[in-house]
Amino acid sequence: MSEQVAHPHGADRLCAAGERAYADALRAGRLAREAADDATCLIDLGLLHPDPGALEWLLPTSPQAVMARLLRGIHEDIAASQARTGVVAAAFERFAALDAPAPAGTEAIRVLDGIPRINAAIDEAIADCTTEALTIQPRGIRPEHVLSQALPRALDMVGRGVRMRTLYTHVARYGTGLADYLHQLEGRAVEVRTLDEVTDRLLLFDRTVAIIPAAADDSSALELRHPALVEYLATVFERLWRLAVPLTEAVPAATDIEGVTHRERVIAALLAEGHQDAVIAQRLGISVRTCRHHIGRLADVLGSSSRTQLGVRIAQLGLDAHPR
Structure with missing residues (x-):
């Protein structure tokens, strides 16, 4: 056996x-x-x-007898669970009356999982916006189809008297889609400025609700309604706005160091902070290949034959500080 x-x-x-x-x-x-x-x-x-x-x-x-026995056990389990549910509800029902319900939509921090929920929250915030919309858009040139999808929202807001201010990276200036987008909003309360680098995406409405990314692939976001958090983000926006260059003005072409362009000066400062090429490219909204081309040109101008020597030359010439 x-x-x-x-x-x-x-x-x-x-x-x-x-x-x-x-x-x-x-x-x-x-x-x-x-x-x-x-x-x-x-x-x-x-x-x-x-x-x-x-x-x-x-x-x-017999299978019939086995099935009947199993089903009877399942029904008994369900009945026992329902009985426990009633006991739990009765135990906490008296506390429910003491809990004052929060007004709808006033959660301080709400996680938005998935593109549909993010878009729904943005649509709701836009519909409720009455005075001001502040936006930061990183990652370089905005695709034309994205701007086309955003145009109806923008027209609706400015049509209701909402003032719109948007920050892009300097690279966004070279996209034809942005010029067409702004042309259709011409004469309205819309302002655009650019910087060498900006923060991650920020949508801020009436200084009461902000939406920021919660994942690198934009698959989730945070909706913030806490007054202190929203005010902090508004302050960050205003400080970047003061440093930014209006779209109607030219971007600084060079620094006071002969042969070093403004962008190369920014890249030098980011290199001094220890950032890798991919990170620098992402922050400036350019490709890694373009970033490495600028680094190579910077090394040639400064007479550096290695990455370490380039870092030393950057520090010696005072290029480790971000230009205004």
């Missing part, structure tokens, strides 16, 4: 040995006891029981 093994499962999901033995017993009407040595679970679960007239044989319990 083989060694018996434990079968940690219920009758609703038999092991392979149990299925074979139970099927054989149903077909033949009985099963030799030694044939069930690898499926002792069938006896434990009551699917097989000894034949009173011949103890060396096992008789199968």
Whole structure:
């Protein structure tokens, strides 16, 4: 006789040995006891029981009887869960009356998972906006289809008297889509400025609600309504706004160091902070290849033959501070 093994499962999901033995017993009407040595679970679960007239044989319990027993157990479990639900509800019902409900939409921080929920929150904030919308858009040139989708929202807001101010990186100036977008908003309360680098995306409405990314792939966001947090973000925006260059003005072309452009001066400061090429490219809204081209030109101008020597030259010439 083989060694018996434990079968940690219920009758609703038999092991392979149990299925074979139970099927054989149903077909033949009985099963030799030694044939069930690898499926002792069938006896434990009551699917097989000894034949009173011949103890060396096992008789199968009908599937209908097994099913009825299992369903009865499930119904009993459901009834017990419902009873526990009633007990819990009764225990805390008296506390519910003491809890003053918060006004709808006043949660200090709300996590928005998925693009549909993010867009729905943005639509709601735009619909409620009455005075001012502040926006920071990183990542360089804005795709034309994205701007086309945003245009109806912008027209709706400015049509209601909302003032719009938006910050982009300098790279965004070279996208034709932005010029077309602003042309259709011309003559309205819309202002655009650019910087070498900006923060991550920020949407701020009436200084009461802000939406910021919560994941690098934009799959989730945070909706902030806490007054202190919203005011802090508004202050950050205003400080960047004062440093930014209006779209109607030219971007600084060079620094006071001969041969070093304004952008290369910004890259030098980011290199001095220890950032890798990919990070610098993302912050400036340019490709990694373009970023490395600027770094190579900067090294040539400063007479550096290695990355370490370039860092030393940047510090010596005072290029480690961000230009205004």
